[in-house]
Amino acid sequence: MAKRKQKFSQEPFEVAITDITHDGRGVAHVDGKVVFVHGALPDEVVMAQYVKTRKDYDEAKTVDVLTASNDRVEPICESFGICGGCSLQHLAPEKQIYFKAKQLASNLRKQAKLSFDVDAQMPALRSPSEGYRFKGRLGVKYVAKKEKVLVGFREKFAPFIVDMDRCPVLEARVGNLLPQLSELIGSLTLLDKIPQIELAIGSDQVALSFRVLEEPTEDDLAKFKAFGVEHNILIYLQPKNEASTFLLSEVEDTEDLLNYRLMDRLTMAFKPYHFTQVNPVINEQMIAQALKLLNIQKDEKVLDLFCGLGNFTLPLALEAGSVIGVEGDKSLTEWAAKNAARNGLDNVEFYCTDLTQNQDNADWMQLKYDAILVDPPRSGALEMMAYLGKLAPKRILYVSCHPATLARDLAELVQYGYEVTDAGVMDMFPHTAHVESMAFLVKKD
Ligand SMILES: C[S@@+](CC[C@H](N)C(=O)[O-])C[C@H]1O[C@@H](n2cnc3c(N)ncnc32)[C@H](O)[C@@H]1O
Structure with a gap:
């Protein structure tokens, strides 16, 4: 088959990088047109080569660094630049998380008019930057x-x-x-x-x-x-x-054959296809920070939305009077319930439902909660925000893997009378552009 002809020059060109995008590409301008340059950092001059051209912008990759940024480091992987898995290995790990904290600040400012500059955020939760992905x-x-x-x-x-x-x-x-x-x-x-x-x-x-x-x-x-x-x-x-x-392996297939432990107290059994947090070091710190912010009392009732296997539900149940977990994947709610029983927790209940749909008549919507934790997928939880406004708990903790949807949803919660008192990032996915963060809100009187 004949190769598709490239419509652009393959000749490397010299370009100065002025900024960085949310997904870690350098920003440059050539003849008035924006060029996103993979593998380039602000203040660098690089030789780049076009990989795509579009009407409004072009994309290029770095082929040589002529003037390096002070933040540039040697990538840890030979495939960096080719592999789609990582995009920030050329940036020092402490700068990667700073860059993510700045992104959180920018999203909160632009979309929710909230002022959380990096200095005003909770200290970032940090992870080893190698071997973290489980x-x-x-x-x-x-x-x-x-x-x-x-x-x-x-x-x-x-x-x-x-x-x-x-x-x-x-x-x-x-x-x-x-x-x-x-x-x-x-x-x-x-x-x-x-x-x-x-x-x-x-x-x-x-x-x-x-x-x-x-x-x-x-x-x-x-x-x-x-x-x-x-x-x-x-x-x-x-x-x-x-x-x-x-x-297939010839070992006894006990239900907790595959499990992760939490807080030295909980055993969370799961199947290889279940959602589990990618980075166990951050997961432990994330749960500890969530519990600290929520400060749950023994007689309180808590709701955990998008609860998965009960990763937050069970730690919350150790402190609360009772916890309800809600999640859309049936297998996850079943295993969450088994995990509660396995850990001797009888103050937890799980419901399986699609949280983008109307929940007016859901049993769990008819109760009062002191605190609610929300941990949705990248698309966020816009449909749930009005329900949170209606349930009106004193405290809400929002865990997010996408700052744009977090900021959008927080703007809604502010409308329902909440104040965002704390926000911060977590180093869940070093070397990638993914930003994990957390925001804590309290109801204003
Ligand atoms: C980021 S994970 C968090 C899971 C859990 N909190 C944890 O820490 O492991 C998001 C969860 O939302 C669930 N989910 C995604 N879309 C959903 C929907 N429309 N309704 C209910 N749950 C949904 C996924 O199955 C997944 O378990």
Whole structure:
């Protein structure tokens, strides 16, 4: 097939970077047009090469740094710049989180007219910047031309899997296992029938769940099992949807086989396909900070919206009179309830519902709460804000993975008589542009 002709020059050009975008690209201007330059930092002069051109802006990548910023560091990964997984490895980790705190401030100022400059924020919660990722999805592709199975993340500028030997942000037991995974899959009859591997790491166990598009042979199954034994990994296969996932490794399949522990007191069992927080170091700190801000009393009733497996619900239940968790994924609410029972907590109840829908008649909407925690997906929880206004708890804690939707929703809560007293970022995803943050609100009298 003929290669699509590029409509732009491939000739590197020199450009001065004046700013940085929310997703970590340098901003420059060429002949009056904005160019977003991947891998470039403010105050740098770089040689760049176009990767995309559009009507209103162009995109380029850095090919050489002529004048480096003082904040520039050597990336920790050889695939940085090619791999779509990370975008900030060239920026010192302490500057990455500062940059994220500035983004939080800017969103809060622009969308909610709230003044939380970096100095006015809670100190950022910090994480090790390597080996922090305990949850993720690896792409897999057999490339006949290379006679190799690639296991890794997608490229930034092309729909291919990066040919990489290690990933330093993944927990090391998996991050250093990419060549062995490639070899394993390359030895199977299924070598071109495995599109992805889901990785989920608990406090003691590493689980890898292989999506299989065809039934493995007996020999394939034996190889999977042997790999699991050799690397001390639980092997799961997923033939169809998530619920079809089953444990292949020959170990007793107890319900808490895969679990993470919290606060030295709670054991949270989960399945490899369940939502769990990516970074356990930040998760512990995040829960501790949430509990401190909420300061729950023994006789109080708490609502935990978008509660998942009960990651906040159960810690809250240790302090509250009672807690209700609400979540849209049935399997998560079922496992949340099992986790409550496993930990001897009988003051918790869970409901499964789509929180973007009308909740006027929901049982849990008919109760009074002293405090509400909200931890929605990136899209935020706009539909829930009027309900929070109606429930009118004294304190609200909003945990967010997207500052733009956080700011939008906080602006609503301010309309309902809340004051944002604290806000701050958390280093949940070092080297990526994702911003995790938390805001605490109290009802004004
Ligand atoms: C950021 S996670 C937080 C989960 C949990 N609080 C934790 O810390 O592990 C967001 C949760 O919202 C749930 N969710 C997403 N969309 C939803 C919706 N429309 N209604 C209810 N829950 C939803 C997801 O299943 C996920 O468990």
